[in-house]
Amino acid sequence: MRAAPASAARLLNTHVLRGTDRMIREQRFINDDWTFAYGEHPGAEGEPPSPDWYDVGLPHSFDLPDFREQRFYVGHGCYRRAVEVPPEWLGKWIALEFLGVFQIAEVYVNGRFVARHEGGYTPFTVDLSHVVNAGANDVFVRVDNIWNPRLAPRAGDFSFNGGIYRDVSLIVADKVRIDWYGIGVTTPQVDRERAEVNATVAIVNDEPHAVEVRVAGVIGDTSRPVARLEPVRRTVPAGATIEVELEGQIIQPRLWHPDHPHRYRLTASVTVDGQVRDTQATAFGARWYEFTADRGFFLNGERLDLHGANVHQNRGGWGDAGTRASIRRDVAMIKELGMNLIRGSHYPHHPYFAEECDRQGLLFWSELHFWGIGGEDVEGYWFASAYPIDEADEPEFEESLRRALREMIRTHRNHPSIITWSIGNEAFFSDDRVIGKAKALTTELVDLSHELDPTRPAAVGGAQRKGFDVLGDIAGYNGDGAELYLDPGIPSVVSEYHGVQGQGAGEYEVVWEHGVEVDYPWRSGKILWCAFHYKTIADGAGLQGLADYWRMPKRAYYWYREKLRGLAPPAFAEPGTAVALRLTSDAEMIPTDGTGDARLLVELVDEHGVRVVDDRAVRLTVVEGEGVFPSGRSITLSPENHSLRDGAGAMELRAYVPGTQRIRATADGLGAAELVLMAVGPRNEPRVRRLPPPAPSVTEPPTGQGEASLAAYRPVAVSSAEPLHGGGNATVTGSGAFWRAAGRDPGEWLAADLEFPYEISRVEVVFAEPPAHQWTVETSVDGRAFELLHRGEPETKARSASLQFPARTARRVRLSFPEKPIDVEEIRVY
Structure with a gap:
């Protein structure tokens, strides 16, 4: 402990x-x-x-x-x-x-x-x-x-x-004060000898009369001041807010870098008639960087190959409601891998997330939630078109994104870890009727981000379809975009590539798709999908994490750590019979203000104290104190709900009332294990507390109502492809473009990835010409094992086929050519 x-x-x-x-x-x-x-x-x-x-x-x-x-x-x-x-x-x-x-x-x-x-x-x-x-x-x-x-x-x-x-x-x-998140800091010119520092300080005057203010700033490094910003005097009208510009410089700055994430602290004050009315402080870093189209990414003048992971905010037990301590652990897990970048998928994260990236040394891709999912395209739930299909909905929807972009940049702008404002993810999953409006809004948001923060480029994430990649300063290509856009002539990253899948421990070695293992000099980097399992409305999805929902590392986590840091994996648990429980915590104290928790780890161990794979459920109970799990005073971890795996499970404990917290772990046939922690904070008045029950009945999403092909604009994997005839052509609706294999030998194939498991009952195939050779259609739930659905024979007239069949679950639909490949114009799945 x-x-x-x-x-x-x-x-x-x-x-x-x-x-x-x-x-x-x-x-x-x-x-x-x-x-x-x-x-x-x-x-x-x-x-x-x-x-x-x-x-x-x-x-x-x-x-x-x-x-x-x-x-x-x-x-x-x-x-x-x-x-x-x-x-x-x-x-x-x-x-x-x-x-x-x-x-x-x-x-x-x-x-x-x-x-x-x-x-x-x-x-x-x-x-x-x-x-x-x-x-x-x-x-x-x-x-x-x-x-x-x-x-x-x-x-x-x-x-x-x-x-x-x-x-x-x-x-x-005070009524005369620095506005909320009212200090903006930029370093417009930085080198190893000097860093210029510009600060914008917003001053609010709620007094009924004008006031003359003196605004000053001091830059500190650990415990000592390193620079003072020349004070400025201004008159602020009654009921008004003005912005005051301060300037200064740091001589021989300590540059922020993932390997040495040094931060400075700027403290601004506002004085009226010699009396300090308010003061605020903000951390910032001195660094410069550049995304290039031909040479990749540079930080502080040196090329840095970006390798990171996407991170969602929800977690086992507590869902979206994570503490700052849990955020700190998440960032630390990515740092432990040897990665240097996190993409905040796909919405603005807690401001503390960026703060921890600053502190621990990880670059951060901060993203707006202009977001699509594709598939059935049904109004009434989060399967809808990313951009509204009803014209009456457009003004408020567009303003909601403008407002959110302003709020994201306002509250995140001083973090040195943030290297781009991303406008969204896969907004091309908008109805074809409004795709022009979706692109126009993307362009407008890019321009707005430049206006709000001229110091950072704007990215468009998930831009591998419909021409979204050229709308921003940086293109983020997901999935097969990694091979569809080779040397695209603009700054780019692979913003999502898939490595692992499944609830269990999984394989050790990761097999990458779409050629992401090749580190091209023009590509700035790649970002894994994803760091942790997450909860999603897409049935069967959210299981591609290097760690599970409870942040228990899978074997692939250690493969990445070995690849990036050269550290050998630990000894993995083997099947066995447990004789005892071991209960530990990452913290001895829990603050009662809701910012912290203790992550409890319970393990089933043999007579030598070695963890073994044992499928017994474990119950954690608070037997003294007022600590709480997400289910109340006790919670059960078990293989059935996937919260206990390979003989271990983890759960976060919080406490809002100070005092001793005694936690007991029990399992059938084993002696109890106990742990004592301390909750620290102000003493509250004692009272009987009523903990809430589980949520009431859930809302069922509308399904089976959409008319769109589930394969439309989805990623495509192929055995090979000729230039300009990539597999992505086969999931573009009505384009007339087609996939053509690079070779003409037997065994070529094309597979549409639906990205999530669906119940499907119809597949349509459109060939570029009537097929002259045999072809097959197969489906797969996991992308590895395929089951034959249909064997097609040569056709002298028709170049399309529609297959109706009893519903089956599929994530991938593959066309294979046992004799000779046939050009494919489109594959549709319903």
């Missing part, structure tokens, strides 16, 4: 800045002491709190515990908490900061409506100054995660659980 890194600031649950004689600014987490109830509860915001509601802590998701079930609750949930306001706060700016609510939040204070925020992945603040009283104030938040045709994302390979699933803080500051 070892202690996780924890600073005093994390444990104290508050951050207070004081001047010589008064409090300047205070920010504290208020993740504890919330109550929650499923449903909309109309009018409840104006009624006294109900004793029947359940006690929860934040971050929280509607669907707890989360064992990666495909279905999830879609509807409303309501949160409530009392917020104490001391009399001396009245007259100041008082606000709530929400770092993420999926996906619509309505906020009431003391029964009065104060704000509505739409968008599930970006932070926002709610001004309470005009509605709070001294003493206890009732905060009520109504949340819904109902699919909305006018709100991005309209589609995506993910789960869309509702809830206040990121941190909430209370902020108190």
